[in-house]
Amino acid sequence: MPLRPIRRFLQRCLVPLLAALATAPLHAADRAEQRAQFRTALSLAAKPQDTAWKRYAAALEEARYPLAPYVELAALRPRVAKLERREVEDFLKRWPDTLAARDLREAYLRELARRGDWTTFRALWQDSSDRELQCNALQARLAAGDRLDFARDLETLWQDSRALPSACDPVLAAAHRGGTLDDQRIRERLDRAAAAGNAEAAAEIAPLLDGVERADADRIVTALRDPSGTLAKAKNWPDGAHVRDAVSYAFARLARSNSSAAETAWANLQARFQWSAEQKNRILHAIALYRATSYSPDALARLKALPEEAEDEATREWQVRIALTGGDYKETLEALDGLSDAQKEDPRWRYLRARLLDKLGRKAEAAPIYAALAREANFYGFLAADWSEQPYAICPGKLAGTDAAEATLAKQVDLERAYEFRELGMLREARREWDFAMGKLDQNQRRLAADLAYRRGWYDRAVFAFSADPETQKLYEQRFPLGMEKHVRQEARAAGVDPAWAYAIIRAESAWMTDARSHADAYGLMQLLPGVAKQMAKAEGLPYSKAQDLFDPELNVQLGTRFLGRMADKYDGSPWLASAAYNAGGAPVGRWLDARASLEPDFFIETIPYKETREYVSRVLAFSVIYDWRMNGKALPLSSRMPKIGQAYRAPDDRTPRKAVVCAPSPTPPATVADGAASPKQDTGTGEDASQP
Incomplete structure (x- = not known):
């Protein structure tokens, strides 16, 4: 064979093969x-x-x-x-x-x-994002004889309402001595901390003041830490602007936990001090708001009596809820009219307006609101589509990438480390490497990386990335993964619950983080408390010995779906009430039912006192629709998942009629289901969750 053809063969075939092997x-x-x-x-x-x-x-x-x-x-x-x-x-x-x-x-x-x-x-x-190191760096500059500049060196730290690390103390003291931090700026931060109810942040800066100013600052710290004690002593205090500030902050703090006690104290102290308009409005606002969140009989009157400058979005929204609870639809419409322009654009309040108009027989006015909402893929859009007998509008998108971009991504060694940690089961380390890698990528590369994570089964990275990006909200496949599908279907059916609902709980609770652990000590995909898991494992004959077992996704789903089934049984099978109890606990739900069981389900959900639970229930129900569509191509009507209180509900099966889903263009930027994963599995006792109105 001639030499030249052999050389061509080597160049065309063997050399590329060796390179590929290398x-x-x-x-x-x-x-x-x-x-x-x-x-x-x-x-x-x-x-x-x-x-x-x-x-x-x-x-x-x-x-x-x-x-x-x-x-x-x-x-x-x-x-x-x-x-x-x-x-x-x-x-x-x-x-x-x-x-x-x-x-x-x-x-x-x-x-x-x-x-x-x-x-x-x-x-x-x-440069570091670590606040302790940032303050260490400022201290190093001071040691070198540098002079600090407030705007350049301190303003970002100063505007943060959180307590600062102790490493910042010598820096702040030096800045105060040098005049970079004057008493006015210190007082402004003290007031911000007090308004936020952050006693720790207030306490750390109080020592920067001297004399009478220090005494006033300490009084504010005490007011935040012991509002009842402060108000008991206030009757013997001299009148003064800063004294009144402390007392007003004590009122605001006490009202959150005990609005009745705050109201009584206000009756005793109202005439004792010469309140400024700001101080008085702070007190009236807090008492009215938290009288509303506990559904006190005088709540609506107090909200309506607030001076205009004492109102805010929270008080206006609660005026709507209180009126709705009373069943006065005209009063509720008037309260809706009082919302800010931004609030009126919220799907929540647009939907409620349409529902009230419909209830009052003003169907021609309700119809266009329903029609516009029905083009949105969220809780209110799905309900609006049900009321107006329209199909659901879920319009899935696709991610566009290029070979060059994907090739660049493949060379990202930080991502390779993230995946390697994940293979080793070191998930915390894997996420840290992932976040480090994301900081080096442009927007398109981050999206491609999240899509790759989805395709490799690292679902939580895709969920968080695409749900936080306004331009990728329509990537439903990646945002709502059908992970462990055979297992979830099987375990949900065994527990007597709809697999789409089980998926929705997983998605809302953990966003697919298998090692998620909440502040309430709930574990894994379905965020189970160890005590609940132990009880369910014993009842169902499933293996369980310690809390870390709940990081096993298959066991977590087994126990979680069975617990979900037990919760549903307590509420006649109702998934929306069981979802509320899954998030807030059975005791609060029992109180709400005792007080407002006559309300229709959508109205009842809107009147849930806990903000987190209110949003959780609507999120889970909307996620159920999306997962139903992902699994079946159609979806059970959302309204059918919301039986009236006391009405029996049976989980759907494969033969249950489902609703058509179409891709309808949205008239506005995509309004989609709010995301989040939070699960406080604790009852707050006798009061409502007033910290989250």
Whole structure:
């Protein structure tokens, strides 16, 4: 065979083949071995006297294992107090622009701040979102003789209503001494903290004031921490502007937890002080608002009596709810007329207006509102479509990408680390790497990365990314994943609940984070409390020994669907009432039913006192429609998921008639289902959740 054809064959076939082999993904067995080595190396690195980790680290680095820097990081961090600068700089040089490098740098900077080694601190400092380190950096500048500028150095921290880290204390003290922070700015922050009810933030800045100003500031802190005690003592206090401020903040704080006590105290102290309009309005606003959230008999009268300057969106909305609860539809319409222009555009209040007009026989006025709402894929849009006998308008979108963009994304090593952590089950570390990677990508790349996460089964990354992006709201496939579909269908059916509802609970509770853990100590996909899980496991004969078992998604769904079924049984099968109880607990729902069981379901939902539960129920019901459509191509009418209180409800099956879904263009930017994942599984006792009106 002539030489030239052989050369052409090698160039066209063999060379590309060898190149492809050189760049091909690591064999699964090799990667599995590297993961085992990584785990071993991490455990060895945690032992201060053991240097065996170095052999593993070198091998992993040579093999270019994505997580190789984390082995050395695991060895360095426990001994950060003994590290020398050269060791840190060597690591930063070998692993530049990585999350591991940032973690070591920030840990070492904290140590340098503790030592007071501000020279080395300044040499290694890089901008950080960590507020403690930001204040350390300002302290380092002060040590070097720099003068702080309020707008450049302090304003962002100062405007934050949260309490500042203790590392900020010497900076603030120095800024005050130098005149950068004057008493007026301190007083403004104190007032912001007090208005937000943040006693910790108020307490940290009170010491910056002196003399009478300090005494007044301390009185405000006490008012926030002990409003009842403050109001009891106030009758003996001298009148003065700052004294009245403290008393007014005590009223506002007390009204949140006990509006009756605040009302009684107001009757005793109203004439005691010469209130400014602002102070009096603060008190009247708080008492009226929280009398409303507890549905006191005088609530509507108090809301209507508020001076215009004491009103805000919350009081106007509660005027609507109180009127609605009383069954006076004309009064409710008048309250709707009193909403701000921005509030009137909210689908919630547009829907309620149409419903009231319909109830009053003004169907011609209701029809165009229903028609416009029915083009929106949200709770109110779906209900409007039911009332006006229109199909649901769900218009799915697609994500456009390019080969070049996807190729660039494939080379993103931070994303590779995120996926590798996920494969190892180290989900917290995986999310941190993911967030670090997202900070380096442009908007289109972030969307492509989220879509890739969805296709790889990392659903929570896609849900959070696309639900937070106004331009990707129509990516329903990615935002509402059908994860574990066979398992969810099977377990939901076994529990006697609609799989679409079970999916909606998963989506609303955890947004598909299998290791989610709430502030109320609820775990996993369906956010179960350990006590509830133990009870259900015992009753159903399912394996369960500890709370961490609930991070197993299959077990969580097994226990969660059965608990959901038990909740539904308590409320005649009603998914909307069971959803309310799933979020808020049975005791609050019992109180609401005792007070307002005659209301129609949509009106009852709007009058739920807990803001979170109010929004949770509407979110779950809307998600149920979307998941039903995702599974069946059609959807059970939302209104059929909302039986009247006391009316029996039976979960749908495959033969249940469903409603058509069409792709109708929206006349406005997409108004979609509000997202979120929150689950406070605790009853607040005798009062309502007044902190969230």
